[in-house]
Amino acid sequence: MKRVVILFTISFLFLTVNGQKFITKNGYIGFFSHTPMEDIKGDNNQVNAVLDISTGDMVFLVLVKSFHFEKALMEEHFNENYMESDKFPKSTFRGKITNLSSVDFSKPGKYDVTVNGDLNMHDVTNKISVKGTVEVVQGGVNASSKFNVVPEDYKINIPGVVRDNIAKTLEVTVNMKYAPVESK
Amino acid sequence: MKRLSIFLLFLVLAASLSAQDDLMNMLKDSTSSQTNYTTATFKSTRVINGHSVQMMAPGQLDVRISHRFGRVNLGAYEFFGLDQSNMHFSLEYGITKWLMVGIGRGSYEKTFDGFAKYSILRQSTGARNMPVSVSALTSIAATSLKWADPTRTNYFSSRLSYVGQVMIARKFSPSFSLQLTPTIVHRNLVPTELDPNDIYAVGAGGRMKLTRRISLNAEYFYMINSKKYMSETIYNPFSVGFDIETGGHVFTLLFTNSLQMIEKGFVGETTGNWLKGDIHFGFNISRVFTLKQ
Numbered sequence: 372m373k374r375v376v377i378l379f380t381i382s383f384l385f386l387t388v389n390g391q392k393f394i395t396k397n398g399y400i401g402f403f404s405h406t407p408m409e410d411i412k413g414d415n416n417q418v419n420a421v422l423d424i425s426t427g428d429m430v431f432l433v434l435v436k437s438f439h440f441e442k443a444l445m446e447e448h449f450n451e452n453y454m455e456s457d458k459f460p461k462s463t464f465r466g467k468i469t470n471l472s473s474v475d476f477s478k479p480g481k482y483d484v485t486v487n488g489d490l491n492m493h494d495v496t497n498k499i500s501v502k503g504t505v506e507v508v509q510g511g512v513n514a515s516s517k518f519n520v521v522p523e524d525y526k527i528n529i530p531g532v533v534r535d536n537i538a539k540t541l542e543v544t545v546n547m548k549y550a551p552v553e554s555k
Numbered sequence: 556m557k558r559l560s561i562f563l564l565f566l567v568l569a570a571s572l573s574a575q576d577d578l579m580n581m582l583k584d585s586t587s588s589q590t591n592y593t594t595a596t597f598k599s600t601r602v603i604n605g606h607s608v609q610m611m612a613p614g615q616l617d618v619r620i621s622h623r624f625g626r627v628n629l630g631a632y633e634f635f636g637l638d639q640s641n642m643h644f645s646l647e648y649g650i651t652k653w654l655m656v657g658i659g660r661g662s663y664e665k666t667f668d669g670f671a672k673y674s675i676l677r678q679s680t681g682a683r684n685m686p687v688s689v690s691a692l693t694s695i696a697a698t699s700l701k702w703a704d705p706t707r708t709n710y711f712s713s714r715l716s717y718v719g720q721v722m723i724a725r726k727f728s729p730s731f732s733l734q735l736t737p738t739i740v741h742r743n744l745v746p747t748e749l750d751p752n753d754i755y756a757v758g759a760g761g762r763m764k765l766t767r768r769i770s771l772n773a774e775y776f777y778m779i780n781s782k783k784y785m786s787e788t789i790y791n792p793f794s795v796g797f798d799i800e801t802g803g804h805v806f807t808l809l810f811t812n813s814l815q816m817i818e819k820g821f822v823g824e825t826t827g828n829w830l831k832g833d834i835h836f837g838f839n840i841s842r843v844f845t846l847k848q
Binding site for chain 2: 421450552
C-alpha cells in the first residue's frame with residue numbers, strides 16, 4: 372500500500388512537471404465592435420499562451436498595450452480611457468478544457484471543445500464558458516474560438532458621447548498555434 | 556503510514572491546483588522581454604501654448620483652431636475681452652513615428668509659420684528602460700505685415716524668426732506628467748537696439764488628469780535674458796487650462812497672459828501681467844483625421 376501511494380505520487384508529480392505542454396508567444400486575439408456609426412477592430416498578435424494537453428489546462432496572458440487599431444486615436448482611447456493599461460497592463464485567462472477525453476492528441480483532426488475558466492480584464496474577473504475547436508496538426512496544436520464579451524461586465528465605462536460608436540457586445544476571436552515546449 | 560499517504564495525497568492535490576499558476580509563470584518570463592513604451596504623456600501635441608513631447612501618429616492630420624480673446628480686465632464695455640479675438644489655425648501631420656510637420660497662420664502680425672518636430676527618445680520600461688521622452692522642435696515664422704517704413708531698404712529676411720526647442724518629459728504616473736522645455740528664439744529684426752535678437756528661455760509644463768477625459772494643464776516659460784532694458788515691458792508667459800477630450804476632439808479652455816500662440820510670440824513678446832489682470836481667455840480645438848491607416 373505504502374509503495375503504491377509513493378509510486379502514484381511520484382508518477383503524478385512527474386506527469387504534472389513533464390506533462391505535454393504546448394506554448395505560443397505570438398498567438399492572436401482580436402475583438403470587433405460593430406455599430407452603424409463605425410466599426411472598431413483591435414488586433415493583438417503577441418499573445419502568450421500555454422496548453423497542457425495532459426490536464427486540459429490552458430492559460431493566456433495578454434499585454435493590453437499590444438492591441439493595435441487602424442486609427443491611432445482608437446488605440447490611445449482604448450489604452451487611456453477604457454482599459455487603463457497603465458494601471459492594469461495585463462489581461463489573463465485561466466481555464467480548463469471540460470471535455471478533454473473527446474480530444475485525441477495522437478490523431479490529427481479537429482475536435483470541438485468547451486473551455487471553462489476565469490477571464491481577468493481591467494482588474495475584474497468573471498467566469499466564462501466558451502466553445503471552440505482544438506486542431507491536432509503535425510508538430511503542434513491549434514486552438515480557436517469566437518465568443519462575446521460585454522465591456523460593462525468588466526467595469527469598462529463607455530460614456531454617453533461615444534455610446535453610439537461602441538457596441539454593447541464585442542466579438543472576440545482567438546487563434547493560437549501552439550508548439551511543443553522543448554524539455555530542458 | 557496513514558499520515559504519509561495523507562501528506563502525499565495533499566502534495567498531489569497541491570500540485571494539480573497550482574498547475575494553472577505554473578503555466579502562468581511560464582508565460583510571465585516571456586513577457587518581461589518586451590519593451591513597454593509610455594503613451595499619452597500629454598493629451599495633445601501642445602501643453603497649452605507650447606509644444607509637448609507628444610507626436611501626431613503617422614498618417615494622422617491634426618486640424619487645430621485656436622482663439623485668444625482680449626484682456627479680461629478691459630471690463631464690461633469690451634465684454635471682458637471677448638469682443639476682441641485673435642486667432643491661429645494650423646494643419647499638422649504625422650509623417651513617421653518620429654517626425655511630424657505643420658503649417659499655420661496667425662492673425663497676430665499676420666504671421667505664417669511652419670515647424671518640424673522630431674521624437675528622439677521615448678519613455679519605456681521592460682527590455683529597454685528609458686526614464687524620459689525627448690522631442691525636438693524647429694520652427695520658422697514670417698510676418699506679412701506691411702513694412703513700417705517702406706522708404707528704407709527692406710529685406711525679406713527681416714520678416715523671419717526661428718525657434719529651436721527641446722522637450723524633455725516624464726509621465727510619472729497615469730495621471731501626472733511633467734515637461735522641461737529649453738528654448739531659443741532668434742529674431743532677425745528687432746524693434747530697437749535694446750532688444751536682443753536671441754532669446755533664451757526654459758519652459759516648464761505639466762498636466763494632472765482630473766478624470767479620464769479632463770486634465771488640468773499649466774505652463775510657464777522663464778526668460779533668461781534680462782528684461783530690464785527691452786523697449787517694451789515683457790513678462791514671462793504663464794498659462795493654465797483644461798484639456799477636455801471628446802472622441803476625436805481635444806478642447807483646451809485656458810487663461811494666459813500671452814496673446815500669441817506660436818513660440819516666437821509667447822516667448823519674449825508677452826506683454827500681459829497676470830498680477831494686473833492682463834489675462835486672456837482662449838481655447839484650442841484639435842480635431843484629428845486619419846488620412847492613411
